[in-house]
Amino acid sequence: xxxGTSTATQKDAIQNTxxxxxxxxxxAALGRMDQVDRVYELRCLIALIAALRTKRPSLRFTLSAGSxxxxxxxxxxxxxxxxxxxxxxxxxxxxxxxxxxxxxxLALSHVYQGRPSxxxxxxxxxxELDLVLVTPGLSGxxxxxxxxxxxxxxHRPYGKGLLKELLGVRREMAFVGKPAQNPWAWWSLxxxxxTPASGLVAWxxxxxxTNYTQAADFYGIWMEHLPL
Amino acid sequence: MAETDDDWRELxxxxxxxxxxAGFAAWDEAAFADDDPDEEPVAWDxxxxxxxxxxxxxxxxxxxERFERYAKRFVxxxxxxxxxxxxxxxxxxxxxxxxxxxxxxxxVLVQNADGEAEPLGIRYRHEGxxxxxxxxxxxxxSPGDPEPLITPVPA
Numbered sequence: 001x002x003x004g005t006s007t008a009t010q011k012d013a014i015q016n017t018x019x020x021x022x023x024x025x026x027x028a029a030l031g032r033m034d035q036v037d038r039v040y041e042l043r044c045l046i047a048l049i050a051a052l053r054t055k056r057p058s059l060r061f062t063l064s065a066g067s068x069x070x071x072x073x074x075x076x077x078x079x080x081x082x083x084x085x086x087x088x089x090x091x092x093x094x095x096x097x098x099x100x101x102x103x104x105x106l107a108l109s110h111v112y113q114g115r116p117s118x119x120x121x122x123x124x125x126x127x128e129l130d131l132v133l134v135t136p137g138l139s140g141x142x143x144x145x146x147x148x149x150x151x152x153x154x155h156r157p158y159g160k161g162l163l164k165e166l167l168g169v170r171r172e173m174a175f176v177g178k179p180a181q182n183p184w185a186w187w188s189l190x191x192x193x194x195t196p197a198s199g200l201v202a203w204x205x206x207x208x209x210t211n212y213t214q215a216a217d218f219y220g221i222w223m224e225h226l227p228l
Numbered sequence: 229m230a231e232t233d234d235d236w237r238e239l240x241x242x243x244x245x246x247x248x249x250a251g252f253a254a255w256d257e258a259a260f261a262d263d264d265p266d267e268e269p270v271a272w273d274x275x276x277x278x279x280x281x282x283x284x285x286x287x288x289x290x291x292x293e294r295f296e297r298y299a300k301r302f303v304x305x306x307x308x309x310x311x312x313x314x315x316x317x318x319x320x321x322x323x324x325x326x327x328x329x330x331x332x333x334x335x336v337l338v339q340n341a342d343g344e345a346e347p348l349g350i351r352y353r354h355e356g357x358x359x360x361x362x363x364x365x366x367x368x369x370s371p372g373d374p375e376p377l378i379t380p381v382p383a
Binding site: 006007010011013014015017018020021022032033034035036038039042043045046049050053060061062063064065066067068069070071072073074082083086155156157158159161162205228 | 230231235238239242243246247249250251252253254255258259261301305308309313314317318320321324325326327328331333334335336337338339340341343345348349357360361364367368
């Protein structure tokens, strides 16, 4: 077999395998990456709950309504009538916090300029977190002070672009400040260097995230390789 | 098996094009850029076909090594999206989260951009798909040490 024929045969094998797997049409491909992200968000949701329970074993996690968790593909405000959430309580006690998926929070720069909550496109006035642990009873977009822990879930190799995105989100969540206690932040023993003392977690399915953790402690971020 | 770097480059382009066409463009961009952290993401022409401006290394064999890492990662990605992997995650969630009635949470849905709920994960067109991609890799690359497709999740 000549070299050219061999390469052509292998190209055919690649194309045929993909066609058998996914079909030739492009329409079905739309949203496939969204599904990848949602599956990994579920993995991170489990990790978040497990970490909180390890720190405080008496915590109870209860779905607010229905029998299934719904992960939103599109970020937005907290919608208490349209979406279920996970209530966090200590035993039978009242709700201490709530877990929501794909929630936009108001940017620190927006809140400190005293502007009203944005309607329609938020542009730079709000930013999405894949998962949030917030104070209970909120509606709409939480302010930075409402966030107990935010989670960024990345099921793709970690690179400089994702780090810049993470640091930008952190900049709009909290000022760098003197260490303050956040009882939910399982990785923080001496307090988080943040005002407000929110925690930010970046989980990535790829080990390359460990190459980018130099700034994490300084900003009170927990960056970890979390395989799917 | 391909012999020259040009052959490998052509096969890698084909593979990446199919990955993008299958709906994994964001993963492709990150997976390609990650191989060399200082490299800018690949540019795309009007036909959404990868344009390899610079693979960053002229060392012989570099293209094939890079292609192999990319292809193995893609198979791992597919394995993670299999129904059985998703079902395992849902069971894990049910161990931690209960309904108001005290029952384990049994389903996880995705609310798409139109507000409609749909099942989580990708239901592939046929069973054995991941094995088929593994077989493809074996025909493309020299056999090496087998790698686990899914890293076990600690209990």
